[in-house]
Amino acid sequence: GRAAAAGAMQSAVFLALQHGGGRMERGGRRRSEAEEAEKGRMKRTIIKDWKTRLSYFLQNSSNSTKMKSKKVGKHRTYFRPSPEEAQLWSEAFDELLANKYGLAAFRAFLKSEFCEENIEFWLACEDFKKTKSPQKLTSKAKKIYNDFIEKEAPKEINIDFQTKNMIAQNIQEATHTCFSAAQKRVYSLMENNSYPRFLESEFYQELCKKTPITRASQGT
Numbered sequence: 758g759r760a761a762a763a764g765a766m767q768s769a770v771f772l773a774l775q776h777g778g779g780r781m782e783r784g785g786r787r788r789s790e791a792e793e794a795e796k797g798r799m800k801r802t803i804i805k806d807w808k809t810r811l812s813y814f815l816q817n818s819s820n821s822t823k824m825k826s827k828k829v830g831k832h833r834t835y836f837r838p839s840p841e842e843a844q845l846w847s848e849a850f851d852e853l854l855a856n857k858y859g860l861a862a863f864r865a866f867l868k869s870e871f872c873e874e875n876i877e878f879w880l881a882c883e884d885f886k887k888t889k890s891p892q893k894l895t896s897k898a899k900k901i902y903n904d905f906i907e908k909e910a911p912k913e914i915n916i917d918f919q920t921k922n923m924i925a926q927n928i929q930e931a932t933h934t935c936f937s938a939a940q941k942r943v944y945s946l947m948e949n950n951s952y953p954r955f956l957e958s959e960f961y962q963e964l965c966k967k968t969p970i971t972r973a974s975q976g977t
Contacts, residue, residue, distance in 0.1 A: 806869065810864075810865035810868050810869070811861055811862055811865040813865075814860075814861035814864045814865055815857070815858065815861045836858075837858070837964070838856070838858050838859070838964065840964065840965050840966060840967045842856070843859075843961070843964040843965045844965050846859045846956075846961075847956050847965075850944075850947070850948045850952050853952070853955075854879075860876075862955075862960065862961070862964070863876060863951075863952075863955055864876050864877075865960075866951070866954075866955045866958060866960065866961075867947075867951055870951060870954070872951065874905065874912035874913070874914055875914060875943050875946060875947050875951070876947065877905075877912060878901070878904075878905045878912070878914050878939075878940070878943055879940060879943055879944060879947070881897075881901050881904070881905070882901070882936045882939075882940040884897075885897050885898065885901060885933070885935075885936065886933050888933075891931075894931045894932075894933070895928070895930075895931045897931075898927075898928040898931035898935050898936075899928060899931075901936060902924060902925070902928050906921055906924050906925070906939070907921075907925075908921075914939070914943055915946070916939050916942050916943070917942075920938050920939050920942065921939075923938070924936060924939060
């Protein structure tokens with residue numbers, strides 16, 4: 758009798774486990790639906806955040822447009838690119854960086870990935886290379902070093918110790934090539950990591966979509 762009771766007990770436990778498993782499966786399905794909905798919500802939020810950041814970077818990216826035809830200049834320079842233009846950015850990283858709107862979009866993307874210091878350093882180096890005056894060259898070199906290179910710098914970039922040391926020595930008598938090695942390193946870091954992710958992002962995909970234009974408003 759004891760063996761039969763033990764057998765019944767075992768099958769009851771087995772049945773309970775089976776039912777529990779079913780419940781877990783249903784719960785899992787419900788959970789994954791909720792997760793999908795949450796993902797969708799996050800995606801929308803990310804795109805909205807992106808657009809806010811993008812307009813910020815576009816407004817602050819160039820002072821040269823603050824000339825005579827203020828409004829017209831700005832409008833023309835920062836107009837949303839055509840899908841064909843946006844698709845060009847996927848052909849080469851330089852194509853993206855050379856386009857004002859593309860650069861601002863990429864900066865907004867890096868900000869969402871918490872690594873905007875890379876593009877900011879790259880831009881600072883581009884500006885540095887165009888500096889004519891030796892006095893300005895030295896002061897800019899020190900600023901770049903303090904902002905991006907030294908240990909615990911507010912926007913510290915991820916480069917090796919040797920390169921950092923070399924820069925520390927070179928900025929004492931700054932030349933245009935002070936940051937060349939570090940800039941190359943950061944460029945390839947962006948090109949190999951962030952750039953492919955940017956091309957896969959919802960935001961970029963949206964820019965490449967051909968949206969039908971309503972011509973009614975253009976006839977006036």
